[in-house]
């Protein structure tokens with residue numbers, strides 16, 4: 001669905017250089033701290049910034065050659081975008097109807113009712129959660145095949161975030177060919193939604209893994225210096241010196257559980273894996 005090879009973009013001290021592929025029918029997450037380069041990737045894919053190098057293919061074509069009809073198959077939420085605050089939901093529906101031949105008006109108003117989005121109130125009076133839901137709704141209501149969502153959950157409370165993730169899950173359930181690329185710095189959002197995860201740090205991909213593998217096969221060994229000295233280190237990815245010894249990240253948890261059953265092995269949250277990959281020392 002999307003193929004990015006050696007995408008490069010420089011801003012002063014920041015240098016983006018990433019390659020990745022997003023298969024049809026999957027939800028792929030981009031996770032990274034503020035300034036990691038997530039929005040730059042989205043803007044590159046959508047041709048909103050000039051890139052310094054690399055290739056981007058969407059639907060098997062160079063991204064610059066997409067026809068109007070093909071662009072209609074994209075549903076986009078960008079961190080800094082949105083409709084004018086002076087418009088109402090009814091105005092937005094009219095705009096979408098004119099923009100997209102596939103706009104599903106009934107579904108749009110049905111969702112507005114379900115998520116209590118008032119039709120006649122100006123958007124500037126909406127809460128952050130209401131604005132976020134409207135943005136997602138504008139991305140999914142024209143039956144887009146591929147959603148590109150940059151930080152759609154930022155600033156939302158737990159309930160609003162859950163509503164938004166439900167909208168995305170429903171969107172995926174309706175058609176198995178639908179595909180999502182979503183970024184967030186909140187790992188739990190992506191953990192419960194995505195099939196595949198790319199971790200971005202300082203413009204580079206530091207880890208690519210399926211969520212099931214990340215949750216099932218990664219683990220954090222917490223051991224003393226003496227235990228570390230005699231440990232088989234072949235299946236360790238990173239280590240970090242701690243006051244009590246070493247924390248070690250492995251993607252072969254089972255090996256250490258079987259061979260060192262008395263050593264402390266923690267499941268390791270996605271945040272801990274990210275921290276170890278970025279701050280830990282290579283073995």
Ligand SMILES: Nc1ncnc2c1ncn2[C@@H]1O[C@H](COP(=O)(O)OP(=O)(O)OP(=O)(O)O)[C@@H](O)[C@H]1O
Nearest residue numbers: 011014032033034035036037038039040041079185
């Ligand atoms: N137009 C620009 N001019 C100069 N520097 C920029 C510009 N846009 C982005 N940058 C820099 O590029 C880097 C990556 O920014 P980007 O917005 O892609 O990060 P991000 O991962 O989306 O962060 P956040 O989660 O805070 O939105 C940052 O160092 C940022 O300051």
